[in-house]
Amino acid sequence: MKKLVAAAFFTAMMAGTALADTTLKLVEVITSPERTETLKSLVSKFEAANPGTKVDIISLPWNEAFQKFATMVSAGDVPDVMEMPDTWLSLYANNGMLESLEPYLAKWEYTPGLTPRALELGRDVKDTAYMLPYGFYLRAMFYNKKLLEQAGVKEPPKTLEEFADASKKISAIPGKYGYCLRGGPGGLNGWVMFGASMAGSNEFFTEDGKSTFDSPGWVKGLTYLVDLYKNGYAPKDSVNWGFNEIVAGFYSGTCAFLDQDPDALIAIAQRMKSEDFGVMTMPKGPDGKTFPTIGFAGWSMMASSKDKDLSWKLIETLEGPEGNIEWNKKTGALPVHTSAEKDPFYASEQFKGWFEELADKNAVPTTMPTYLEEFAFFKDSLVIKTSQEALLGDITPEDLAKQWADYMTKAQQKFMQSK
Numbered sequence: 001m002k003k004l005v006a007a008a009f010f011t012a013m014m015a016g017t018a019l020a021d022t023t024l025k026l027v028e029v030i031t032s033p034e035r036t037e038t039l040k041s042l043v044s045k046f047e048a049a050n051p052g053t054k055v056d057i058i059s060l061p062w063n064e065a066f067q068k069f070a071t072m073v074s075a076g077d078v079p080d081v082m083e084m085p086d087t088w089l090s091l092y093a094n095n096g097m098l099e100s101l102e103p104y105l106a107k108w109e110y111t112p113g114l115t116p117r118a119l120e121l122g123r124d125v126k127d128t129a130y131m132l133p134y135g136f137y138l139r140a141m142f143y144n145k146k147l148l149e150q151a152g153v154k155e156p157p158k159t160l161e162e163f164a165d166a167s168k169k170i171s172a173i174p175g176k177y178g179y180c181l182r183g184g185p186g187g188l189n190g191w192v193m194f195g196a197s198m199a200g201s202n203e204f205f206t207e208d209g210k211s212t213f214d215s216p217g218w219v220k221g222l223t224y225l226v227d228l229y230k231n232g233y234a235p236k237d238s239v240n241w242g243f244n245e246i247v248a249g250f251y252s253g254t255c256a257f258l259d260q261d262p263d264a265l266i267a268i269a270q271r272m273k274s275e276d277f278g279v280m281t282m283p284k285g286p287d288g289k290t291f292p293t294i295g296f297a298g299w300s301m302m303a304s305s306k307d308k309d310l311s312w313k314l315i316e317t318l319e320g321p322e323g324n325i326e327w328n329k330k331t332g333a334l335p336v337h338t339s340a341e342k343d344p345f346y347a348s349e350q351f352k353g354w355f356e357e358l359a360d361k362n363a364v365p366t367t368m369p370t371y372l373e374e375f376a377f378f379k380d381s382l383v384i385k386t387s388q389e390a391l392l393g394d395i396t397p398e399d400l401a402k403q404w405a406d407y408m409t410k411a412q413q414k415f416m417q418s419k
Contacts, residue, residue, distance in 0.1 A: 022307055023054045024314060025079035027072075029065035030297060030331075034266065038330040039318075046317040053310060063185045063242055066380040073097070080311045084131045084300040087368065089124055091376045092300070098130040099301040104312045105129055110320055110337070118336035121296050124371055132319055133298035135333025137261035138365060139189060140279050140292060140353045142268065147176060147256040156280050160197060160224065163257070163283040167233040170256045177255040180246040181225075181234035183391055188383045189293045190259060192366065195221030197285035202366040209413040214398075214405035221285075223397040226390050239391045250277075261295070263332030265350055279353025281363050292357060294365040297333070374411040382407060 028039055036059050043055045058079065060068045066088070072078070084092070092098050101122075105111045111119075117136070122129045143156050151170040157163040167178020182190055196202040199217025212218055228234055235254060238246070243264075250258040251271040258264065259282060268277065282290040299315045301308060317323050321337045328335045329345055334354070340346060357363045369375055383404070390400040 021052045021054065022310060023056055024081065024305075024307065024311060025056045025058065026314065027058045027060065027069065027079040027082040029060045029069060029083050029085065030062050031059045031065070034330050038327055042318055042323050042327065043314075045323075046314050049317070050310065050313060055314065066376065078302050078304045080302060080305040080307065081314050082300055082302065084298055086121070086124070086133075086296045086370045087379050088376050089131050089300075090371050090373050093125040093128075093130040094373045097303055099303045099305065099308060099311075101129040101132055101301065101312070101315075104315075105132070108316070113321070113337050113339055115336055115338055118296075121367070122298060131298040131300045132315060133296040133336055134319060134324055135296065135298075135328045135331060135335055137263065137295040137297070137333055138292060138354055138357065139193060139259050139261060139282060139294070140357050141282050142250055142258040142260060142264065143278050143280060144250065144253060144256040145276055145278060147173070147253065151176075151256075156278065157283055158281075160194070160283045160285055164224070164228065164233070167228060167257065168231070171231075171233045176253070177235050177238075177249075178233040178257055179228055180241070180249040180255040180258040181229055181238040181391075182241055182243070182246050183229070183239035183388055184242040184245070185380065185384060186243055187387060188368070188379050189295070191222060191225060191383070191387060192293055192368070193259065193282055193291055194225045196291035196366060197221060197283070197289065198224055200285055200287040200289055202291040202364060204369050204408065205412050209409060209416045211405035211408040211412065213408060214401040219398055219401045222390070222401055226397050226400075229391045230393070239388055261332060262334060262351065262354060266330065266332050269350060274350065279350070281353070281357040281360055284362060289362045289364060291364050291366040294367055369408070369412070372408075372411045372415055374407070374414075378404075378407060378411070 026043065028036065036057070039057060043057060047053055047055060118133045119129070122131050122133050147170055148156065148166065151166070151173060153166045153169055157166045170176055170178045195213070195218045198221030199212070199215065201212070201217070203212055205211055229239070235249065238249070241249065246258055247260065247264045247267050249255050251268045282292045284290040299318055301311045301315065305311045318327065321339055324335050324337055325340055325343055335346070358365070368379070386395065386400055386403050389395045390397055
């Protein structure tokens, strides 16, 4: 009898332990092997500090992440915490799927040390922190010093005219090309930077909500990029290239120019000598201005999470100064804590190009209209399909501009009417 009671007591104790265990689900969407390993390291520290808590990490490949995550959500498979790209924020926040982080930020000891830009961007929707950015992605131009020298290009190009000329000279070398074009997923940034720089403005809409994409200046910029490809100044298969392909195209020496964020520096620095490449401000348009895009990503808590306090503790671990710097050293983003400026890693020569660009008054950091609920589909579906059609000559740059303008005008005017 005593044995039965003891066994029952042991079973009850084990059941109690099992019930006490909590599993949080964490989804990352800007995935690479290095990022995932860093995320696992940070999560292990969280698990050690919170006995009985496990974190199930789900890593989605970026090229398919938008569709895969949408499918998960529609099936009711919603995580507790997710890596939130800026372009998705409005979609999920406006549909009531994200928890406000304001109550947690009000009490968090590290909130005062966040850069003002981090809080501003995190509150992009309804002036509410539905996401806490972990870093910024500012575009600048990588250039291959050896290829420029081989092609007889004495100085890195400072204007769009010089950029096209340098790309032409480099592309005359057998097997080499000027520009690592991103014609596949994630390519919108390039179209926007060249379009805005040629137009001399990064305004996406007029006061009455009409898109500027089909304005003469923007059409000229879109045509400029199409012509780079049609003239053979970019690899033929770059019409399908995403992040991994353009970065590999640069460090392999296939093409001499690559516009990218600091995250590309990780792979490049591992495969190229520091003296063989440089980072410069994006080429400037006819009026002497350039508009490098600045993007961001961060951590969001889903409103459906059953343990929000524990989910916030996970975000705290990922977003605190120690975790944030460790994470960004692997992701390449510029960190969100002001204290990071003292870290030797960010004071290195490799980051000089981005800081020079930030200091240039004629280089205007440009944020996408991510507040629009329709923007995620625009960026990750419509833009890819239509821009590839333009590159391949199936539609004209004017057709491309009109399709984008029609879509974005409807989205902006809908947004204006809802306010």
